[in-house]
Amino acid sequence: MIEHIAAIVVMLPIISSVFVMLIRNNSINWLISTTASLITSIASIMMYLQISKNGNISYAMGGWEPPVGIEYRIDEFNALFIILISIASFLILLYARHSLNSELKENKISTFYSMYLLCLGGLIGILSTGDAFNAFVFLEISSLATYILISMGSDRRALLSAYQYLIMGTIGATLYVIGVGLIFVLTGSLNLHDISIRIQELELYRPLYASLAFITVGIALKVALFPLHAWLPNAYAYAPSVGTAFLSSTATKVAIYLLIKYLFLVYGYDVVYSNKIFVFVIIGLSILAMFGASLIAIFQSNLKKLFAYSSVAQIGYITLGIGLANYNGLIGSTVHIINHSIIKAAIFLAIGCIVFKTKISDTHELTGLGKKMPVIAILLTISSLSLIGIPGTVGFISKWYLIIGALEQGWWLVVLSLAISSLLALIYVGRIIELMWFHQPEDALIVNSKSLPVEMLAITFILTLATVYFGIDTRLTAGLAEIAVQNVLLGGQ
Amino acid sequence: MRLDILLRISSKIFIPFIVIFAFYVQFHGDYGPGGGFQAGVIFTSAIILYTIIFGSTKALKDFPEWIFHLMIPLGVIIFAGTGFLSIINGFNFLDYDALAHYPKHGQHIGIISIEIGVFVTVIGSMVSIFYAFVNRGKK
Numbered sequence: 001m002i003e004h005i006a007a008i009v010v011m012l013p014i015i016s017s018v019f020v021m022l023i024r025n026n027s028i029n030w031l032i033s034t035t036a037s038l039i040t041s042i043a044s045i046m047m048y049l050q051i052s053k054n055g056n057i058s059y060a061m062g063g064w065e066p067p068v069g070i071e072y073r074i075d076e077f078n079a080l081f082i083i084l085i086s087i088a089s090f091l092i093l094l095y096a097r098h099s100l101n102s103e104l105k106e107n108k109i110s111t112f113y114s115m116y117l118l119c120l121g122g123l124i125g126i127l128s129t130g131d132a133f134n135a136f137v138f139l140e141i142s143s144l145a146t147y148i149l150i151s152m153g154s155d156r157r158a159l160l161s162a163y164q165y166l167i168m169g170t171i172g173a174t175l176y177v178i179g180v181g182l183i184f185v186l187t188g189s190l191n192l193h194d195i196s197i198r199i200q201e202l203e204l205y206r207p208l209y210a211s212l213a214f215i216t217v218g219i220a221l222k223v224a225l226f227p228l229h230a231w232l233p234n235a236y237a238y239a240p241s242v243g244t245a246f247l248s249s250t251a252t253k254v255a256i257y258l259l260i261k262y263l264f265l266v267y268g269y270d271v272v273y274s275n276k277i278f279v280f281v282i283i284g285l286s287i288l289a290m291f292g293a294s295l296i297a298i299f300q301s302n303l304k305k306l307f308a309y310s311s312v313a314q315i316g317y318i319t320l321g322i323g324l325a326n327y328n329g330l331i332g333s334t335v336h337i338i339n340h341s342i343i344k345a346a347i348f349l350a351i352g353c354i355v356f357k358t359k360i361s362d363t364h365e366l367t368g369l370g371k372k373m374p375v376i377a378i379l380l381t382i383s384s385l386s387l388i389g390i391p392g393t394v395g396f397i398s399k400w401y402l403i404i405g406a407l408e409q410g411w412w413l414v415v416l417s418l419a420i421s422s423l424l425a426l427i428y429v430g431r432i433i434e435l436m437w438f439h440q441p442e443d444a445l446i447v448n449s450k451s452l453p454v455e456m457l458a459i460t461f462i463l464t465l466a467t468v469y470f471g472i473d474t475r476l477t478a479g480l481a482e483i484a485v486q487n488v489l490l491g492g493q
Numbered sequence: 494m495r496l497d498i499l500l501r502i503s504s505k506i507f508i509p510f511i512v513i514f515a516f517y518v519q520f521h522g523d524y525g526p527g528g529g530f531q532a533g534v535i536f537t538s539a540i541i542l543y544t545i546i547f548g549s550t551k552a553l554k555d556f557p558e559w560i561f562h563l564m565i566p567l568g569v570i571i572f573a574g575t576g577f578l579s580i581i582n583g584f585n586f587l588d589y590d591a592l593a594h595y596p597k598h599g600q601h602i603g604i605i606s607i608e609i610g611v612f613v614t615v616i617g618s619m620v621s622i623f624y625a626f627v628n629r630g631k632k
Contacts, residue, residue: 007576007586015573018566063588 005047006059006072009082010125012040014141017117024110030097033113037090037120044082044124051079052483058130066130067191073130077334077488080480081257082127084338088249088345089120095459096242099352102450103154103240112152116246119145123254132180132190132266135258136173139222143169146251153238161234168231172221179214182207183266196266208267209275215262216278222255225319226289229312236308241352244304248311249345253337256318260333263322264489273325282323287417289316294424298431303363306428307347310387313421314340320414321402329405330489334481336398339386339470343394346383346463350376353456357447363432368441375457377436379464384429386467389422393471397478497546504546511539522608523601529608533615540620549627558628561620568614575606 001008016036020029051057051074059072074082093116100109122142129135147169151162184190186207187198202208217228224232232252236244263272273279293312300306318340321333353376354360354369370377386393399418406414470477515536522528544552576587584591589603 004580004586007580011573011576011586015570015577018569018573021566022563022570060585061587063585063590 002046002050004059005043005050006057006074006128007061009040009043009047009086010072010121010128012036012043013117013121013124017114017121020110020114020117026101026106026109026113027097029110029113030093033117034090034093036117037086037093040120040124041083041086041090044079044086047074048076048079048083051076067189067194070134071130071191071193072128073193074128075484075488076480077484078127078257078261080334080484081254081337082124084341085120085123085127085250085254088341089116089246091459091463092242092246092249092345092349095245095349095352095456098453098456099242099356100240102356103242104152108152112149112240112243115145115148116243118142119149119246119251123250126254126258130192132183132192132195133177134190135192136177136180139173139176139258142251142254143173143222146247149243149247150235150239152243153240155238157234158238161231161238165231165235168221168228172218172228174218175214175221176218179211179216179218182211182214186211192261192266196268199267199271208271212262212267212272212275212278216259219255219259219262223252223259223319224312224315226285226292226312226316229289229293229315232312233305233308236311236348237302237305241304241348241355244308245345245348245352248308248348249341252311252315253341256315256322256333256337259319260322260330260489264325269325279323279325282319283411283414286316286320286323287414287421289313289319290417290421291424294421294428297428298424300428301362301364303351303361303366303432304348306363306432307344307351310425310428311340311344313425314344314387316421317398317402317418320418321405324402324405324409324411324414326405326408327485327490328401328408330485331478331481332398332401332405334484335401335474335478338477338481339394339398339467342463342466342470343383343386346460346467347380347387349456349460349463350380350383353452353460354380356456357450357452363435365442366432366435367439368436370437371441372447376452376460379460381433381436383464383467384432386471388425388429391471392468394467394477396471397474401478500546504542508539508543511542512536515539519608519612520605523604529611530615532608533612534619536612536616537619537623541623544623544627553624553628556620558621558624561617561624564613564617565621568610568612568617570610571613572607572610575603575610579603 013036016032020032023029047057057074058066060066061070061072100112104112119142122138122145125138126135126142129138147162147166150165151159183195186202186204187195189195189198199208221228236248239247290313293309293316297306297309297313300309318333318336321329321336354373357373360366386395389395389399399422403415403418406418515532518527518535519529519532522532540556579588579591580586582591589600590596591599592602593599
């Protein structure tokens with residue numbers, strides 16, 4: 001069975017999502033989805049151990065050998081993300097049951113679990129596949145599932161934001177396919193590894209750069225890189241809390257992985273970074289994201305939207321590391337993908353707890369929450385602080401690597417903007433902390449008497465603890481990221 | 494008695510042929526142009542014609558909606574089940590060689606079985622979308 005593990009990790013969530021759709025009993029479906037994601041997590045960890053022992057896995061789908069057939073290629077870089085995605089979705093599913101019961105209509109919950117698993121399967125598919133067109137198919141599978149997840153929010157505006165994302169996502173996917181088509185014309189191959197070899201022999205640079213531009217912009221729409229981020233805040237704000245936590249900790253991260261994979265493993269460092277305009281655009285947009293999105297976040301009154309804009313800003317940090325493209329910058333990016341995943345899951349799950357108890361959506365309604373719900377308020381405070389990058393939290397680790405990376409390049413302006421954007425994060429996070437702790441609760445704040453379910457509190461607590469733990473002991477996160485960058489992205493140099 | 498007798502009689506003659514043509518496209522799919530998707534759409538067009546001619550009330554009674562809701566996941570299960578059958582027989586996922594003693598026969602069986610999966614899912618989703626439009630404003 002172990003030799004089929006690459007196929008099983010992808011197919012298990014997808015096939016379970018189908019069974020969930022057939023069964024339509026909310027409690028049983030919760031059990032099926034949680035079990036499926038638990039097995040996927042265990043399998044992904046086994047897969048990582050397998051790789052570190054025996055080297056990369058190459059799995060020929062349908063028995064057709066690559067480069068003709070579809071190849072699933074697992075190395076230390078994508079195996080790391082498969083572990084991250086599957087464990088994050090397992091934890092969020094454990095949390096999900098009561099939160100969904102309170103936020104969704106009863107007849108929609110089964111569909112939610114089904115689409116959640118389908119999205120998970122699609123995301124793991126993007127991570128595992130070594131085929132350009134197969135990646136597109138999985139991109140569509142996960143996106144279609146995402147649109148449905150967003151549209152299920154209790155607010156009517158959820159439908160509009162899902163539709164907005166559908167339009168933007170479709171444009172992104174179209175641009176991606178045009179890029180893949182150009183590559184196919186140039187190289188005659190769809191296997192990413194095969195393409196990366198054939199690209200070396202090309203002399204026609206103009207169409208190659210055109211394909212690079214199409215693919216980068218197409219994926220950047222999915223990543224929500226700053227000027228293309230318009231779909232993200234509404235989508236995060238109106239999706240069910242569990243859906244927001246899932247999307248923010250997985251979907252954009254997988255898109256960033258795809259971008260890194262294309263830049264470093266398909267086109268290669270020499271093709272991409274010999275083009276100074278490309279580097280300038282990536283760095284420029286990242287810095288714009290860090291400033292622009294943080295500034296918008298400062299003036300947001302909707303709680304979830306505030307953290308959604310902060311996600312756009314944090315994505316800027318990750319793409320900044322891609323733009324730096326040196327050892328420390330790439331580790332910074334990889335670690336920040338992991339760390340931001342943990343932070344945002346913790347924050348949105350904490351918000352889910354608050355919504356479960358009070359049904360608030362605006363920041364000013366948080367006034368005096370520290371007195372009424374002290375435990376959740378403490379957890380939200382800690383995870384928000386790691387967003388700023390206070391030493392001792394995970395945010396500090398990733399920014400540290402990014403700053404070292406920028407210093408190695410000698411780009412002082414980048415270092416300065418990293419520092420200033422952290423200050424901006426301090427403002428919007430500080431506003432929330434101030435509202436929660438330094439004001440008397442308003443009478444309008446109604447806390448219902450439903451006691452918070454243990455597992456919701458426990459999962460939020462575990463994730464918040466992780467933001468502190470991985471900020472102190474970085475052997476697991478930064479260690480694995482170092483291995484991934486060293487062995488895969490930089491080709492073991 | 495309604496005055497659309499010509500339409501009703503001619504569609505009664507047409508519908509069986511449409512369905513047979515759908516099956517022809519389905520099973521011809523591994524030799525020539527065609528396959529599960531096209532066949533599913535042709536089959537759906539028969540149901541749509543039936544609904545237009547005989548009215549949605551009668552169509553919903555003769556072909557209840559839940560059948561089509563069931564067909565969407567069922568087709569995926571047929572498709573993925575074929576894949577897992579290959580794994581169980583010790584081959585890679587969706588390797589049709591696993592499905593018979595002689596690899597060429599295995600490929601044949603494999604393609605037909607996944608195309609049936611596609612056929613079932615396409616009918617399910619197409620008719621569900623059509624019914625969703627037909628039922629609008631009724632509830």
